[in-house]
Amino acid sequence: MKAALSAIAAELKKYAGKRVAVFMHVRPDGDAVGSALGLQCALETLNVACDVYCADPVPAKFMFLEGAAEIRREFSGGYDAHFAVDCSDAARLGDLADAFLSAKETFNVDHHVSNARYAKFDYVGEKASNSENVFELFSLLGVTPSARAATALLTGVITDSGNFAHGNTTAETFYAAAKLKERGADSYTINYKMFKEQSAARAKLFGMAAANIRYFHENRIGLLTITREMLEKSGAKADETEGFIDFLMGVDTVETGICMMEVKDKTYKVSFRSKKADVNAVASLFGGGGHVLASGCMAGGYYEDVVDRLVCACKRFMD
Numbered sequence: 001m002k003a004a005l006s007a008i009a010a011e012l013k014k015y016a017g018k019r020v021a022v023f024m025h026v027r028p029d030g031d032a033v034g035s036a037l038g039l040q041c042a043l044e045t046l047n048v049a050c051d052v053y054c055a056d057p058v059p060a061k062f063m064f065l066e067g068a069a070e071i072r073r074e075f076s077g078g079y080d081a082h083f084a085v086d087c088s089d090a091a092r093l094g095d096l097a098d099a100f101l102s103a104k105e106t107f108n109v110d111h112h113v114s115n116a117r118y119a120k121f122d123y124v125g126e127k128a129s130n131s132e133n134v135f136e137l138f139s140l141l142g143v144t145p146s147a148r149a150a151t152a153l154l155t156g157v158i159t160d161s162g163n164f165a166h167g168n169t170t171a172e173t174f175y176a177a178a179k180l181k182e183r184g185a186d187s188y189t190i191n192y193k194m195f196k197e198q199s200a201a202r203a204k205l206f207g208m209a210a211a212n213i214r215y216f217h218e219n220r221i222g223l224l225t226i227t228r229e230m231l232e233k234s235g236a237k238a239d240e241t242e243g244f245i246d247f248l249m250g251v252d253t254v255e256t257g258i259c260m261m262e263v264k265d266k267t268y269k270v271s272f273r274s275k276k277a278d279v280n281a282v283a284s285l286f287g288g289g290g291h292v293l294a295s296g297c298m299a300g301g302y303y304e305d306v307v308d309r310l311v312c313a314c315k316r317f318m319d
């Protein structure tokens with residue numbers, strides 16, 4: 001049922017002395033963790049006992065947030081209400097979806113346009129981050145965020161807005177960030193943990209991959225390759241390559257970027273990024289997909305043959 005955020009705030013005030021469970025989506029990101037931990041702080045201030053749940057493990061980079069280490073995976077039950085944050089569909093709660101829906105009183109506060117309105121009280125505020133919605137909830141509840149809550153919420157604002165770089169960033173996003181900073185949010189640690197910190201192994205792998213970038217089509221296509229040998233030599237894990245392709249897109253002449261990661265013999269996991277061309281269409285040619293400006297697919301064959309096919313496909317969609 002569609003509800004105003006003020007109605008949700010009024011409802012929550014009835015839970016003093018009771019227990020509420022907060023849920024977030026699987027593969028949790030900064031906004032999921034931040035808005036959940038922020039909400040937990042608000043509820044605890046209102047004397048509501050509150051546990052936070054996620055069906056997947058919370059990545060180590062979020063452990064600097066107070067309360068992150070106490071996020072649970074195994075549902076214990078016995079709550080008076082269930083609350084989902086940053087989750088567009090109950091199915092995105094993963095193995096905890098049924099647990100969430102089992103309560104009579106359910107709340108859903110989210111910022112995704114596509115939200116399926118699956119709770120008893122649904123509020124969707126289309127802001128850059130859901131943490132801004134939770135921040136608004138604080139004022140409707142008459143609760144001043146502590147530094148702990150402000151740091152959690154600012155983590156959500158900063159990550160979902162791509163450090164204020166994505167198109168979804170509005171004056172309201174900066175305004176929320178300013179107010180959270182005023183409340184003592186640790187923006188320095190957030191930036192370090194979210195965008196800078198890496199293992200020495202990743203730094204080494206990055207150096208190897210960056211040194212071997214190849215250019216095609218008058219330098220308008222850039223190709224970054226990560227071989228299994230590079231992974232082995234650096235000691236980095238395959239999941240530590242996040243952000244490599246963004247580096248490639250920073251090269252001024254590159255309009256379309258390709259990242260090829262060798263997963264096994266003659267098999268590559270390919271990511272595409274573009275400043276203009278439709279790389280969703282490119283990925284579709286290889287049975288993959290994604291968004292117009294960011295997509296991916298798998299490709300097989302001898303390395304140079306795969307490179308030829310990928311570069312040719314990209315050219316077809318560039319003017």
Ligand SMILES: [Mn+2]
Binds near residue numbers: 160
């Ligand atoms: Mn979000």
